[in-house]
Amino acid sequence: MSEQDLCEEEQKLCKEWLAKNYLTFKNDTYKFNSKYRAGVLGLVQKGTAYLHVIGDNVKDLYIDELGRATEGDLIIAQRLLGKRGGASAKIAEIVGREESYGVGYIVERYGHKSLVDLKTDHPVGAELTQGEINSYKLGDVFKIDYQEHKIMEKLGHISDPKVDEKIVLAQYNKHDEFDEEVLKIARSFAPVDAKRYPNRKDLRDLPFCTIDPVTAKDFDDSIYWDDKNSTLYVAIADVSEYVKPFGALDNEAMYRGFSIYLPHRSIPMLPRELSETLCSLQPHVDRLAYVFEIKLDKKTLEVIESDVYEAVMHSDRRFNYEEIDDFFDGKLKAKTDEEKRIFDALTKLRVITDRLKEQRLKVGFDFHSVEIEMTLDEDTNLIATKESKETPSHALIEDCMLLANKEAAKRYDRGIFRIHEPPSQSKLQTLYQELSAIGMQIEIKPTIKETIEAIQKQAKEMGIESDVDTLIIRSQMQARYAPLNSGHFGLGFEEYTHFTSPIRRYSDLIVHRLLKAIKKGDTKEGSYVLRNIETLAMMISEKEREASTIESEYKARKYARWAKENLHKEFKARIIATDPEVRAELHDEIIGAKLNITHSENVVLFENVIVRIDKVDIPRARIYAAVVGKAD
Missing domain, CATH: 2.40.50.140 (Nucleic acid-binding proteins)
Incomplete structure (x- = not known):
């Protein structure tokens, strides 16, 4: 230091x-x-x-x-x-x-009110008199500072579904609103005027487009494929032009670390004046971008050369994934010359990215885990769920981003890398035992990849492909950020980082700063970026885990409230664990809810069953059910 x-x-x-x-x-x-x-x-x-x-x-x-x-x-x-x-x-x-926060709520114990921790049900050692506790209602919810042993604020009442968001954020001391000092900086920037940036490459004539979810507002990345010169342009929002080291804006971005995405709204890393406006690569406006220009050998798809530079760009069109899938299926035609130019480029680019994926899967893994999308009503109650599936448009964007991330990681020996270590032998052994118990023949091949691919092939034949992939993913080490490279096992990449999402990941902002310093030969700036890189990588990894936990716990709370409204009803479910306890997952009108099974006889892993919801613990977001029959 x-x-x-x-x-x-x-x-x-x-x-x-x-x-x-x-x-x-x-x-x-x-x-x-x-x-x-x-x-x-x-x-x-x-x-x-x-x-x-x-x-x-x-x-x-x-x-x-x-x-x-x-x-x-x-x-x-x-x-x-x-x-x-x-x-x-x-x-x-x-x-x-370590900083430690939690959530407590008022219950009645032994004839008097008590403040207990929401997760553990243990009394909270906050400095409160019995008189103060008695002034609150049963079910009132509070944010607790466990270092100081004091109540920080009242969050609401446990019966209100809107308190769920406050609960999951309070556990990690997250907040939604930005301080006025931060907002003042975010509002201080002038609109982009290309004349003010004579040293940036002007790419405004290239027909860039963005492809994102239909609900997206923060457009991090834009692409253009120049087929004639076999060159991919990946333009990324140039956040580092606005968020400089030190100062309130950078400190807040570092503290947040990541944007958090809940089913009904996002909690951004940067103020919306930047994340959804000035930095966002919106269509039909000039934007500052940090661009990778990557020339490929059309036969081998090896990178012949690549360059990264600051640019001014202009996205011609904002597409959502469904539109591009419709175009690939022949259901959507170009309405303008501009669109025709973009669609022609995307048609040719798809051939390239399909081949890139094919090559990538020879060394990396292809997992079919299921993402669940939730639909909530205006009171944030769960009303519908659906599986989010990867489509050709998703795959096209993914391989463009992977290519840029790989090229970024090649440019330094010390910085921010995205690493993923191979699984430990003990975790693999547990996985093999679980799969053997359901009748799978586990043959240990010369490499972990060959062994897992043989398991996946067998699982596909048995019709339990995504279930087995979920178990395989669970056996893996967690990917994390590190200052030194040690490769990415899951992707099969020798070096990898995160470069393409600086609006929503602080790691990518650091990578941009480092690459700019290297490009300029600015050793002073480069050494500043690297000065506390070990601590920073560790902190960002921790922030990522927090964001992920917040997102999954929020969904668990929505499932629990839905289950409370469906007590004693029967639903189809699938057994997802038998040891140390039996657990199931709902596969009915609502999918994805995790169930703690209290009564079951002779169930096996991945068996389809009928369950009856018997009890719901709203504070701890747990659903208890009994297996009452076998499903088809």
């Missing part, structure tokens, strides 16, 4: 740690002494835990004497060198706790 990045309080702390020999100080930079590491204490089991070490390419440390330390504590640990076994350490100092 560079001294100039530290505030006064942090400088004081670093000097204390320097005196304790935890740190070294050289060339205005603090680094950890080789004997010491800092990290967050993971799950405590039987008095031991692993320390999740902050830093690049460093292993977690095993700690067998925890003293007063508990899960979530920020620790400085002394490495135990020369000790046999895995890397281990002892706790030198507990320096704080």
